[in-house]
Amino acid sequence: MILSAKNGFGHEYASLDDSAFIPKYRAACFCGKVRYEVSAEPVDAKLCHCRTCQTLHGAPMQWAAIFHKHHVRFTAGLDQLRFFNSELGINERILPCKVSCNQCGTPIADEGRRM
Numbered sequence: 001m002i003l004s005a006k007n008g009f010g011h012e013y014a015s016l017d018d019s020a021f022i023p024k025y026r027a028a029c030f031c032g033k034v035r036y037e038v039s040a041e042p043v044d045a046k047l048c049h050c051r052t053c054q055t056l057h058g059a060p061m062q063w064a065a066i067f068h069k070h071h072v073r074f075t076a077g078l079d080q081l082r083f084f085n086s087e088l089g090i091n092e093r094i095l096p097c098k099v100s101c102n103q104c105g106t107p108i109a110d111e112g113r114r115m
Contacts, residue, residue, distance in 0.1 A: 014039065014073035021073060029106035034077035036108070042066055052086050056098060057107065064110060077101070081108070 014021045023037035042065035053062040074081075082102040083093040099109040 012069040014070055016073060016075065018073070029077070029080075029101035029104055029108060031101060031104035031106070033080040033103045034101045034106070034108060035075045036072060037075055038067055038072050040067065040071040043068060056086065083111075 021037075021039050023039055024041070025038040026035070027038075028035045044066045045064065046066070047061045047063050049061045054060060056062075080102045082091065082100050084091050084098045084100070085094040085096070086098060087096075088094065093111075096110065096112045098107065099111050100107050
């Protein structure tokens with residue numbers, strides 16, 4: 001399934017048509033299929049040491065920069081996004097969830113209900 005604002009993904013994110021959106025940061029997954037931009041500084045940043053983050057990232061912690069969704073827009077690869085709800089253990093976009101590239105596995109985001 002290709003994700004878009006039409007089928008329920010992205011309405012809370014910035015649109016490619018938004019001419020007022022000025023990218024401050026650009027990023028991509030390892031294989032380059034998923035690309036996104038951010039137009040603001042993070043609201044906050046944190047190190048998470050929870051067992052879920054340790055397991056999913058194979059590390060003692062995960063560093064996360066937190067952005068409002070309306071400051072983020074995907075410019076390529078919506079159809080390459082993979083979602084994983086760690087509470088239910090299923091690959092579904094049920095918030096909160098982990099977002100990664102389906103091709104190379106690069107972690108993209110921890111998508112929450114509001115950020």
